[in-house]
Amino acid sequence: MNPACDILIAGGGVTGVPAAVVAARAGMRVVLVEKSGFLGGAGVTALHRHICGLYLNGAVDPADTLNSGLQREIVSKLTSLSPSNHPTKMGRVWVLAFEPAHFRSVYETIARDEPNLTVLFSSTVKSLTCDGNLFAGGRCISATSQALASTRVMGTCMALGEAAGLQAAVFVNSQQP
Numbered sequence: 001m002n003p004a005c006d007i008l009i010a011g012g013g014v015t016g017v018p019a020a021v022v023a024a025r026a027g028m029r030v031v032l033v034e035k036s037g038f039l040g041g042a043g044v045t046a047l048h049r050h051i052c053g054l055y056l057n058g059a060v061d062p063a064d065t066l067n068s069g070l071q072r073e074i075v076s077k078l079t080s081l082s083p084s085n086h087p088t089k090m091g092r093v094w095v096l097a098f099e100p101a102h103f104r105s106v107y108e109t110i111a112r113d114e115p116n117l118t119v120l121f122s123s124t125v126k127s128l129t130c131d132g133n134l135f136a137g138g139r140c141i142s143a144t145s146q147a148l149a150s151t152r153v154m155g156t157c158m159a160l161g162e163a164a165g166l167q168a169a170v171f172v173n174s175q176q177p
């Protein structure tokens, strides 16, 4: 399988899935490349038990998330799976407790529900190319085809260390001779 796409998102973790879903909903053909066999990244594998940054800090119990759109949709799906989880104050910030299995389930559901989005599991982005300061493309090895065609537009959501590591290893800057 070597699907054509308008944008390739590298990494199906906490940030990559929302990026891919929003792009797909905007009408782009999106390929999401994830090296593991599931979606959700550190939200599933790390020892996180609370999501930070969803609510405005303040003394009162926040009625809703700070941002609307997909963030609120994800929180709504999470809390419908764990109705007893409400925002709680931890120190000075409001956080939401969550179950990693539910996080994975919600992420895989919203990705699966997008007809414009193809997820390639067990597939690894091997190199990144850059146009100025922007990621412009890359190359990846998928489980089902030896080399997925390079794409002109790429979003990197592999966690910062991974992208930095790739750049150090095989980074190609098209503006340099």
Ligand SMILES: Cc1cc2nc3c(=O)[nH]c(=O)nc-3n(C[C@H](O)[C@H](O)[C@H](O)COP(=O)(O)OP(=O)(O)OC[C@H]3O[C@@H](n4cnc5c(N)ncnc54)[C@H](O)[C@@H]3O)c2cc1C
Pocket (backbone or CB within 6 Å): 010, 011, 012, 013, 014, 015, 016, 033, 034, 035, 036, 040, 041, 042, 043, 046, 048, 049, 050, 051, 052, 053, 123, 124, 125, 126, 157, 158, 159, 160, 162
């Ligand atoms: C110690 C620590 C504690 C934290 N605690 C919390 C917390 O309690 N609450 C909270 O809300 N946030 C917490 N965070 C922050 C949260 O983990 C990150 O903000 C979030 O995971 C970043 O999302 P991401 O998509 O960049 O990375 P990730 O969620 O790690 O996703 C990266 C994805 O990319 C994939 N990938 C990597 N390399 C490749 C490749 N070459 N090709 C294809 N796929 C690839 C990985 O398999 C993974 O699925 C914590 C972070 C750290 C480091």
